[in-house]
Amino acid sequence: xxxxxxxxxxxxxxxxxxxxxxxxxxxxxxxxxxxxxxxxxxxxxxxxxxxxxxxxxxxxxxxxxxxxxxxxxxxxxxxxxxxxxxxxxxxxxxxxxxxxxxxxxxxxxxxxxxxxxxxxxxxxxxxxxxxxxxxxxxxxxxxxxxxxxxxxxxxxxxxxxxxxxxxxxxxxxxxxxxxxxxxxxxxxxxxxxxxxxxxxxxxxxxxxxxxxxxxxxxxxxxxxxxxxxxxxxxxxxxxxxxxxxxxxxxxxxxxxxxxxxxxxxxxxxxxxxxxxxxxxxxxxxxxxxxxxxxxxxxxxxxxxxxxxxxxxxxxxxxxxxxxxxxxxxxxxxxxxxxxxxxxxxxxxxxxxxxxxxxxxxxxxxxxxxxxxxxxxxxxxxxxxxxxxxxxxxxxxxxxxxxxxxxxxxxxxxxxxxxxxxxxxxxxxxxxxxxxxxxxxxxxxxxxxxxxxxxxxxxxxxxxxxxxxxxxxxxxxxxxxxxxxxxxxxxxxxxxxxxxxxxxxxxxxxxxxxxxxxxxxxxxxxxxxxxxxxxxxxxxxxxxxxxxxxxxxxxxxxxxx
Numbered sequence: 001x002x003x004x005x006x007x008x009x010x011x012x013x014x015x016x017x018x019x020x021x022x023x024x025x026x027x028x029x030x031x032x033x034x035x036x037x038x039x040x041x042x043x044x045x046x047x048x049x050x051x052x053x054x055x056x057x058x059x060x061x062x063x064x065x066x067x068x069x070x071x072x073x074x075x076x077x078x079x080x081x082x083x084x085x086x087x088x089x090x091x092x093x094x095x096x097x098x099x100x101x102x103x104x105x106x107x108x109x110x111x112x113x114x115x116x117x118x119x120x121x122x123x124x125x126x127x128x129x130x131x132x133x134x135x136x137x138x139x140x141x142x143x144x145x146x147x148x149x150x151x152x153x154x155x156x157x158x159x160x161x162x163x164x165x166x167x168x169x170x171x172x173x174x175x176x177x178x179x180x181x182x183x184x185x186x187x188x189x190x191x192x193x194x195x196x197x198x199x200x201x202x203x204x205x206x207x208x209x210x211x212x213x214x215x216x217x218x219x220x221x222x223x224x225x226x227x228x229x230x231x232x233x234x235x236x237x238x239x240x241x242x243x244x245x246x247x248x249x250x251x252x253x254x255x256x257x258x259x260x261x262x263x264x265x266x267x268x269x270x271x272x273x274x275x276x277x278x279x280x281x282x283x284x285x286x287x288x289x290x291x292x293x294x295x296x297x298x299x300x301x302x303x304x305x306x307x308x309x310x311x312x313x314x315x316x317x318x319x320x321x322x323x324x325x326x327x328x329x330x331x332x333x334x335x336x337x338x339x340x341x342x343x344x345x346x347x348x349x350x351x352x353x354x355x356x357x358x359x360x361x362x363x364x365x366x367x368x369x370x371x372x373x374x375x376x377x378x379x380x381x382x383x384x385x386x387x388x389x390x391x392x393x394x395x396x397x398x399x400x401x402x403x404x405x406x407x408x409x410x411x412x413x414x415x416x417x418x419x420x421x422x423x424x425x426x427x428x429x430x431x432x433x434x435x436x437x438x439x440x441x442x443x444x445x446x447x448x449x450x451x452x453x454x455x456x457x458x459x460x461x462x463x464x465x466x467x468x469x470x471x472x473x474x475x476x477x478x479x480x481x482x483x484x485x486x487x488x489x490x491x492x493x494x495x496x497x498x499x500x501x502x503x504x505x506x507x508x509x510x511x512x513x514x515x516x517x518x519x520x521x522x523x524x525x526x527x528x529x530x531x532x533x534x535x536x537x538x539x540x541x542x543x544x545x546x547x548x549x550x551x552x553x554x555x556x557x558x559x560x
Contacts, residue, residue, distance in 0.1 A: 040085035062103035105146030134160035152188035182228025214253035242282030251289035276340035305375035332409035345407025379412030398425040420453035452485040484519040
């Protein structure tokens with residue numbers, strides 16, 4: 001009864017805001033209107049659509065926005081409102097899937113993404129509804145089924161019999177009903193598949209049972225779904241990092257405090273931090289489980305001197321000097337939260353992670369900048385002061401923060417790069433990620449940005465197209481970007497492609513004995529390019545304009 005009142009209060013709150021705007025239902029009758037609308041939908045689904053009364057009521061009581069929308073379509077009158085609802089539903093059937101998906105816990109703003117195409121009634125396809133009813137019958141909270149659906153839709157294509165059989169097998173392992181529900185909500189794929197996946201899931205539940213026994217579940221868990229869900233979600237963090245590692249399961253059993261004292265958010269935050277080192281996820285899980293004290297380290301706020309931190313990790317002076325010479329853009333200060341990417345920017349991430357993993361994790365907590373003036377860069381400080389006076393201060397600071405995040409230190413080089421990159425910090429991150437996903441090593445991307453900052457001004461699809469052209473039609477490798485990073489700054493359609501294809505045609509026809517580099521073909525100015533063609537043969541420029549150059553190129557030459 002208490003939960004029903006909470007749901008009702010929530011609907012009333014949502015309704016009051018919109019209803020006040022439309023002035024359709026007097027405030028003192030809003031609860032009455034909601035109750036009657038819920039009852040009308042319940043009766044409609046039960047009597048007209050043959051749903052069980054229980055499931056019809058679940059849909060009606062958990063679809064607050066859809067209920068509100070229905071109410072606002074009608075004029076309200078206390079004596080006739082119930083009749084008006086029934087009449088409206090007779091002539092205007094609802095989209096039953098819309099009510100259903102909202103009721104299982106999917107936010108109304110997302111519901112449209114899940115609606116089946118050209119289907120409005122359960123009678124057209126009961127598969128999803130039947131699966132939901134089976135899960136609800138086992139004990140799954142109706143309004144939490146959306147968690148399952150959003151992550152593993154395959155759960156809802158199974159028959160009720162298949163689902164029931166799978167759930168009972170989990171109980172046979174020794175789990176209570178609420179434990180099965182909480183665990184499956186945390187790990188939805190547990191309800192999917194047979195064969196190898198089925199064996200993997202059974203193995204997972206056996207390990208979980210052993211782990212929960214080590215936790216002494218009678219004291220750790222309250223016997224309710226939310227308690228089991230909360231702990232299972234924390235365990236899933238490590239499961240996703242390295243589910244096949246036996247040592248990981250043993251360490252989890254010995255570190256019950258990790259799951260009692262720290263929130264899921266805190267565990268996720270630490271895991272993401274160390275995953276940014278670019279090492280195996282399994283090693284990240286083992287680092288945290290072997291050294292749970294890491295959870296208390298502040299890895300966000302401390303400021304570091306990059307060279308000071310490298311010495312702190314044990315690098316010799318000559319090694320630090322070599323880093324400074326090859327990767328000068330990382331020098332100066334940065335924040336500890338950016339350390340993983342700083343180390344990837346200088347190709348020392350694996351080495352330092354191994355140091356941390358092999359019993360030296362406390363190095364992260366024991367470092368501090370000793371001198372207030374240590375590694376302060378005057379050019380950077382002056383540039384920062386100038387940014388503070390700009391109208392676009394916030395926009396530029398966000399872009400500068402992005403540069404620091406990918407390894408650029410607080411130095412003059414970072415300020416110079418900042419002057420040339422355009423777009424929001426989010427857009428810059430997306431473009432950087434495209435380069436990383438293409439297979440270019442992190443440190444090489446940073447070197448490319450240092451040499452040709454405008455690389456980051458290219459749209460993601462443009463970057464992808466140019467890389468495909470370089471490795472495909474040009475037959476070169478991504479390593480060529482180290483020679484000619486500005487390649488990515490030129491227009492593919494108007495510059496790179498037509499010039500390369502024309503050069504290839506000249507060579508194939510025996511008209512050019514000299515084979516020019518990609519940089520020479522692309523970067524040469526238009527006038528110099530035409531002069532080069534004329535030097536091969538006076539008639540060749542005419543052929544270039546007629547067959548290869550596009551209109552934009554021709555117009556540029558005419559205007560010049």
